[in-house]
Amino acid sequence: MNWTYLVIVICGILAVFTVIMEYRRVNRQRLGLRITALLIAIASIGALTLPVSYWGETKLGTNEAVLITTGYNRDSLNEFKTDTLFTTDSVINAQNPKTRLITIDQLQNVVPAISRLHILGFGLTQDELKQLDSIPIVFHQAAYPFGITSISWTEKIKQGQHCVIQGTFNNSTHNQVKLVLSGLNTNIDSLLVGPTVSTSFELTDLPKIEGKTVDRLLVISGKDTLENEKIPIVVSPVRPLKVLVLSGSPNFENKFLKNWLADNGFAVAVRSAISKNKFSTEYINIEQLPINQLTPQVLDNFDVLISDLSVLKALNNDANTLIKNQVVKNSMGLIVSVDTVFKTTSWFQNGIAIYKRTSADQQGSPLNFLGEKNASKILSNEQLFIGNSDNMQTLVTDGKHRELACTGIMGAGKIVLTTIGDSYSWMLAGNKNDYSAFWSLLVRKAAKPNPQLENWKTVNNLPVLNAPATLSIETASPPAAILIDDVSTAPLQNMELPFQWQNTWWPVKTGWQPVKRTHGAIDWIYVYETTDWATIKAIKQTTDTKKYESAITLHGVTKQIHQKAKIAAPKIYFYTLLLFCCTFLWFEAKFQAKQTTKG
DSSP, X not given: OOHHHHHHHHHHHHHXXXXXXXXXXXXXXXXXXXXXXXXXXXXXXXXXXXXXXXXXXXXXXXXXXXXXXXXXXXXXXXXXXXXXXXXXXXXXHHHOXXXXXXXXXXXXGOSSOOSEEEEEESOOOHHHHHHHTTOOEEEEEOOOOSEEEEEEOOSEEETTOOEEEEEEEEEXXXXXXXXXXXXXXXXXXXXXXXXXXXXXXXXXXXXXXXXXXXXXXXXXXXXXXXXXXXXXXXXXXXXXXXXXXXXXXXXXXXXXXXXXXXXXXXXXXXXXXXXXTEEEEEEESSOXXXXXXXXXXXXXXXXXXXXXXXXXXXXXXXXXXXXXXHHHHHOOEEEEEOOSOOSSOOGGGXXXXXXXXXXXXXXXXXXXXTTOSSOOOOBOOOOEEEOOXXXXXXXXXXXXXXXXXXXXXXXXXXXXXXXXXXTHHHHHTTOHHHHHHHHHHHHHHHSOOOOOSEEEEXXXXXXXXXXXXXXXXXXXXXXXXXXXXXXXXXXXXXXXXXXXXXXXXXXXXXXXXXXXXXXXXXXXXXXXXXXXXXXXXXXXXXXXXXXXXXXXXXXXXXXXXXXXXXEEOOHHHHHHHHHXXXXXXXXXXXXXXXXXXXX
8 A cells, every 4th residue: 555545544543543532531621622632643643754745936946956867978967066866767776876766756845846957868758747747847858869760550451451661760870770571580671771871761561361460670780680679460351352344355364363353262253245245254252143234233242343445335325324323322343444545535534534655665664553662573565554633543653654553533432444454464474473463452442441330549659568558449339338458448538529439548468459349349459568669769758858848948937036836844843733732632631630639
């Protein structure tokens, strides 16, 4: 039990006991005075045992103190004449015996009151700065630290989606360092950072395994590993999509596409024209449907339709109207391979022009995919390209930044246009990764996103062991309770965003923590060690401490004369009260005894 509470409890028990004993006395003369004296005496004993202080206005003295935090320069201590050195770090206290190890809230009780606090090093956290409670500070910040100074990545991705890790790195040394992204004991991506430079970086991973995984971001100099940070990722399965392919005739492009879709778990139906109004059909991972005749009931079974521009142009008006309604009203995705240039644009082109390359510009080039860091292998036969449009998002470009694939929104659905009609050439050349990246991008952009019933996230991006962390959930239905590692807590609704609920908890163990709302699905939050991401934490502390210093400077003009501070109550007052009460009780007892003797 806390020492303060223990003293209060003992004094309370003693007070109750003495009052009861006084009431049991036969002689009740001066009962009120005796009880009052006893209670004052007990209170004085408690005040002598505990530090008692009060808030008051006091003249600003010259009691300056120094608070040392991690990252400080030992030589900087020579600048200060004061011997009042504090620290909250046990390691610093061991290295510098002159420092006094305290907690931040104890600074309020220093006598005489601290008029100005010099903070050396990286500074304090937000919670620690709140405990300073307006003590004026002068911040002597440490040099900008070596290492990873900012970091971001998408913790929750779909299977087949890249996880892109972006950040900045400060190399303050004169040696070249290497950033290595590794997972499952395999180096995935790497980057070299030159000496004495601060630069941004980007590393990419394509997790193969569904579920939870933790990558590692290493900082290596020579044979030494200077940093080893954790990159937790949750890979969720992709909802199996149902794809309808309309082909003008059997060809290599659709054959390879059909096989790739089937191999990746898609349900595929293919309709190929073999003569006028006669079609061949194939079904993989899906039940047979009457796709020879397109109807609303048939199209309702599919998430994405893939076809050539010439095939869609050859359909009658009713079929085109039907497809358009499915896209606009029912969120069906449409991927159109533009295989020729028509004089008139179609409804799905949305006014976008298609251009043909000149005969002098037929040389192939590597292609750049949206979200991919490395360009593909050369694809030589693309003859058309797409004109730029503000209404479309570029997905694929060639070496001259011409659009070869783009996407746009039409009603409730999405449309993807591409001029690449020979992507199977990648497969023939053994470039399966390029082929997969291309079609994964197109299908993902065309498909309707899964409705997200719950969205969990941490307000502070790096939840740390034994430190407060705020968890947020966005959901349409109010959660009765939030369970974090099987411990139930009550959430607090955001008054500005009524669909958002928050809860603060103190993680008691590291690693993956299961979270869910009552009757909801399980999600996962990763809790870090206190030593993880030390450089980023240091920069955050420096920023917060500078903000505190600026705020105190801005609002602290009156402190030049007076300051509000906790003033320790002199113990002599409590000694005097205790002596007076004891004296009164002694004389009262003697007087009572004499009266009893005379009687």
